[in-house]
Amino acid sequence: MSRQLETAFLPAALEIERTPASPVGRAIIWTIAAVFVAAVVWAALSKVDIVVVAPGRVIPSGHSKAVQALEIGTVKRIHVAEGQHVETGDVLIELDPDSAAADVANLLAQRDAGALESARLQRLAEWLAQDTVPATADPAGNEDTLLLRRWREHRDKVSVLHTERDRRSAEQRTATQQVEKLRAIMPIVSRRASDHKNLSEQKLLSEQEYLHTEQARLERLHELRMYQSRVDELAAAIEEIDARIALTRSEFARQVSEGLDEVERRRATIEQELIKAQTRLKAQTITAPVAGVVQQLAVNSVGAVVTPAQMLLVVVPRNEMLEVEAMIENKDIGFVEPGQEVAIKVDAFPFTRYGSIGGWVLGIANDAVPDETRGLVYTMRVALERSQIAVNGHPVELGPGMTVSVETKTGTRRLIEFFLSPLLRYKDESVRER
Numbered sequence: 001m002s003r004q005l006e007t008a009f010l011p012a013a014l015e016i017e018r019t020p021a022s023p024v025g026r027a028i029i030w031t032i033a034a035v036f037v038a039a040v041v042w043a044a045l046s047k048v049d050i051v052v053v054a055p056g057r058v059i060p061s062g063h064s065k066a067v068q069a070l071e072i073g074t075v076k077r078i079h080v081a082e083g084q085h086v087e088t089g090d091v092l093i094e095l096d097p098d099s100a101a102a103d104v105a106n107l108l109a110q111r112d113a114g115a116l117e118s119a120r121l122q123r124l125a126e127w128l129a130q131d132t133v134p135a136t137a138d139p140a141g142n143e144d145t146l147l148l149r150r151w152r153e154h155r156d157k158v159s160v161l162h163t164e165r166d167r168r169s170a171e172q173r174t175a176t177q178q179v180e181k182l183r184a185i186m187p188i189v190s191r192r193a194s195d196h197k198n199l200s201e202q203k204l205l206s207e208q209e210y211l212h213t214e215q216a217r218l219e220r221l222h223e224l225r226m227y228q229s230r231v232d233e234l235a236a237a238i239e240e241i242d243a244r245i246a247l248t249r250s251e252f253a254r255q256v257s258e259g260l261d262e263v264e265r266r267r268a269t270i271e272q273e274l275i276k277a278q279t280r281l282k283a284q285t286i287t288a289p290v291a292g293v294v295q296q297l298a299v300n301s302v303g304a305v306v307t308p309a310q311m312l313l314v315v316v317p318r319n320e321m322l323e324v325e326a327m328i329e330n331k332d333i334g335f336v337e338p339g340q341e342v343a344i345k346v347d348a349f350p351f352t353r354y355g356s357i358g359g360w361v362l363g364i365a366n367d368a369v370p371d372e373t374r375g376l377v378y379t380m381r382v383a384l385e386r387s388q389i390a391v392n393g394h395p396v397e398l399g400p401g402m403t404v405s406v407e408t409k410t411g412t413r414r415l416i417e418f419f420l421s422p423l424l425r426y427k428d429e430s431v432r433e434r
Contacts, residue, residue: 050411052336054380056326058402060317065290067092067313069306070283075299082297086288086315093286093299093312100281107274114267120146121260127151128253154252158245165241172234175227182224193217292317316400323362324382326406327371333378335410338363342382347403349389349396358385361408382406 073095080092196213199205292315299312306312324344328336340361345351359382368376388395 049409050335050413052328052332052408052410054326054328054332054406054408056324056380056382056404056406057400058322058398058404059325059400061321061323063317064295064400065292065315065317066311067286067289067315069095069286069308069310069312071280071308073284073306075302075304075306077302078299080294080297080313082294084294085292085318086294087291088288090288091285092288092294095284095286095306097281097284100277100284103277104274104281107270107277111267111270111274114263114270118260118263118267121256121263124150125253125256125260128154128249128256154248157248161241161245161248165238165245168234168237168241172231172238175230175234178227179224179231182220182227186220186224189217189220286312288315290315290317291319322384322387322398322400324359324384324404324406326380326382326404327374327377328364328380329374330368330376330378332410333364333368336361336364336380336408340408340410343407344382344384345405345407346389346398347405349391354389354391356407357389359383359406380406 075093076096077094078092079090079094080086086092193210193213193216196205196210200207200210294313295316296311296314298310299306338361342359342361344357344359346354346357362381362383364381365379368378371377384398387398389398390396
């Protein structure tokens with residue numbers, strides 16, 4: 001009190017100068033300093049979890065099945081409605097099958113015609129191998145009539161050649177007989193000419209008679225050589241005819257073989273086209289791929305036109321386990337791996353009131369997919385510990401399509417690093433910029 005009295009009557013400047021500082025201020029300053037130091041120490045020593053947050057949605061483990069149109073068509077009948085339960089194989093939508101049915105009928109007719117032509121050519125090949133027509137062939141049948149016509153055309157060609165060969169053979173036999181006859185009489189003619197020559201030299205026979213005999217010998221010799229040449233010529237002609245007969249037969253056999261090959265190739269092509277046409281016809285009746293509930297029915301009127309790959313409806317599988325499909329950003333993919341535990345927060349039920357659901361990572365896609373807002377992301381599948389969440393004491397089943405947030409703990413770090421990391425990154429990046 002005395003200190004205050006002493007300074008009470010001093011001038012204001014001296015009063016302020018001589019009045020000691022308030023201990024409250026010092027206490028506040030020291031308190032702030034202590035709190036700051038304590039906060040720094042706490043931030044340096046304390047550790048917090050590093051959590052990767054990935055948005056996702058609940059899906060059936062078998063995924064929802066999108067039902068699409070195979071090709072353009074017109075809706076003939078709609079058998080289901082939105083929310084209807086269906087079993088595997090139930091008819092969902094019928095498209096107009098007229099065009100596909102006509103294609104199938106046309107190809108079936110072509111296949112039958114090809115089979116008939118193939119059988120016809122095979123029988124023709126058998127006749128050619130046997131060189132005769134079986135007695136069982138029925139000329140009254142259309143098939144055998146065509147076969148017999150082609151066979152007779154071939155046989156007529158061969159027959160003409162055989163007739164020519166027989167004529168040449170007859171001429172050859174006649175010429176051969178003449179050769180044999182002349183060879184038989186040539187020694188006699190030669191001896192007579194020799195005898196006449198000796199008699200002419202001895203003046204016992206006139207020279208004119210000798211010359212007449214020699215002329216006859218030379219004529220016989222020339223005739224022999226002429227017939228021998230004729231025999232050789234006819235033999236060559238017969239060989240040529242035999243070659244023409246063989247060529248005619250081989251050419252006919254080649255035509256039959258090539259015809260068979262062409263028919264078989266055409267039949268194989270028709271079979272493939274028929275399979276595709278039958279698949280198209282079957283696709284006109286759209287059935288449920290799995291048992292489930294019809295959703296997102298996009299066709300509502302008979303006569304509507306559907307286009308290839310157009311999604312007609314979605315079948316959500318029934319009685320299948322639920323799982324979560326989440327999207328991980330590129331910057332987090334290196335820290336998440338299958339088997340890690342996760343916490344799943346359902347957006348429909350705030351976790352501050354209803355908590356979260358446990359789970360674990362089933363698998364991560366090997367390649368990223370583009371996302372409109374987050375760029376390239378990786379798809380992650382997460383298993384649920386349970387498919388229910390307690391709401392006001394009652395279990396509520398999760399349903400496909402519910403959005404969730406998947407939190408994965410990837411490690412821990414000191415709290416101070418949250419504050420220092422941006423500064424260090426800024427320092428590291430700034431010193432390199434111009």
